[in-house]
Amino acid sequence: xxxxxxxxxxxxxxxxxxxxxxxxxxxxxxxxxxxxxxxxxxxxxxxxxxxxxxxxxxxxxxxxxxxxxxxxxxxxxxxxxxxxxxxxxxxxxxxxxxxxxxxxxxxxxxxxxxxxxxxxxxxxxxxxxxxxxxxxxxxxxxxxxxxxxxxxxxxxxxxxxxxxxxxxxx
Numbered sequence: 001x002x003x004x005x006x007x008x009x010x011x012x013x014x015x016x017x018x019x020x021x022x023x024x025x026x027x028x029x030x031x032x033x034x035x036x037x038x039x040x041x042x043x044x045x046x047x048x049x050x051x052x053x054x055x056x057x058x059x060x061x062x063x064x065x066x067x068x069x070x071x072x073x074x075x076x077x078x079x080x081x082x083x084x085x086x087x088x089x090x091x092x093x094x095x096x097x098x099x100x101x102x103x104x105x106x107x108x109x110x111x112x113x114x115x116x117x118x119x120x121x122x123x124x125x126x127x128x129x130x131x132x133x134x135x136x137x138x139x140x141x142x143x144x145x146x147x148x149x150x151x152x153x154x155x156x157x158x159x160x161x162x163x164x165x166x167x168x169x170x
Contacts, residue, residue: 006115014107014148021106022156030166031093031101035071037162038091038103042075045155052076068094079144083111103159107148111141
């Protein structure tokens with residue numbers, strides 16, 4: 001990831017058609033078990049260390065005898081020096097004996113071009129960078145978007161498998 005103070009950022013959804021994210025809804029008695037499993041699957045499916053996953057929202061408590069929870073993670077996966085995947089995972093649920101769980105996964109592909117120096121802000125550099133991006137790097141970004149889609153769909157498949165295991169154990 002480029003850590004530039006001034007940069008040009010290109011951002012696209014991994015899934016081009018609306019809504020641009022994957023949503024899964026489950027009815028289960030063990031909704032709280034999804035928390036641990038989701039985190040494990042993030043690390044294994046996307047092959048990232050713990051330091052690349054940030055939990056940005058965590059709400060857990062009881063209300064009117066029901067357990068309610070809402071958690072949001074952001075995952076960062078470097079693809080190359082300019083491009084990385086930025087994927088948001090949301091988990092929300094409620095209920096003890098019979099509850100609902102909602103999982104949402106939104107994948108973004110981001111490319112950052114630093115523009116810190118006078119050279120990087122010059123018109124000639126911008127023309128060269130635009131030419132390089134259109135001729136060579138656009139195809140690479142499409143490959144990264146395809147990989148992002150495959151990873152999100154594989155993650156979705158693993159979550160469904162976990163849900164089926166939970167149903168069998170009840």
